[in-house]
Amino acid sequence: MLKYKRVVLKLSGESLAGENDFGINPPVVEDIAKQVKKVHDAGLEVAIVVGGGNIWRGLSGSAKGMDRAQADYMGMLATIMNALALQDALEKMNVFTRVQTAIEMREVAEPYIRRRAVRHLEKGRVIIFGGGTGNPYFSTDTTAALRAAEVEADVILMAKKGTDGIYDSDPNKNPDAKKFDTLTYMEILNRELHVMDATATSLCMDNNIPLVVFNIDNHENILAAALGEPIGTTVTR
Secondary structure: OOOOOEEEEEEOHHHHHOOOOOOOOHHHHHHHHHHHHHHHHOOOEEEEEEOOOOOOOHHHOOOOOOOHHHHHHHHHHHHHHHHHHHHHHHHOOOOOEEEEEOOOOOOOOEEOOHHHHHHHHHOOOEEEEEOOOOOOOOOHHHHHHHHHHHOOOOEEEEEEOOOOOEEOOOOOOOOOOOEEOEEEHHHHHHHOOOOOOHHHHHHHHHOOOOEEEEEOOOOHHHHHHHOOOOOOEEEEO
């Protein structure tokens, strides 16, 4: 018996870069695609939200000094490039995949339509959501929460690079940092644990969507998290 039927996998753009600081690393993308295929072959319906930090870092990096809205639109385009790369890797493994974008560009992807996305999932296709929400000032974490609510996903699987869950402080700076096995969304907000932005956290809490935070450095963890194995940190309402 599978714990989940429909999952939303949130991938950071940095996870597609691997050990590189920038760009798309094809062997890494292929490894991630293999794990997504295993999740799909296990009988789960899979939707993916991918970030763009490997190409465009936003106001804290590449876009420093730029107009916020303009920088965010550029970041949305970066997520679409990552989505197309992941689609290519999955389809080479004979996994039927659709990219839907919040910013319309019909020549390369479908526009996001909720009912069509649900139908693709029901037919066993993997969906990759690119372009964020289509609006500036919203992160891809918020996109994951929004799409999970819209397609009625059972869980959000948040793959983090460099950490194996949620800690009470930065484990890279504090060797005594305590890892949580379980948390509530209210505890995340009250403790100001920056797992995802407050908008995404509130959206998950309001719609009662569980969140599993785990380490993407071991790509096998994607399948383990999707099967409900006790890894990382689980957040519930």
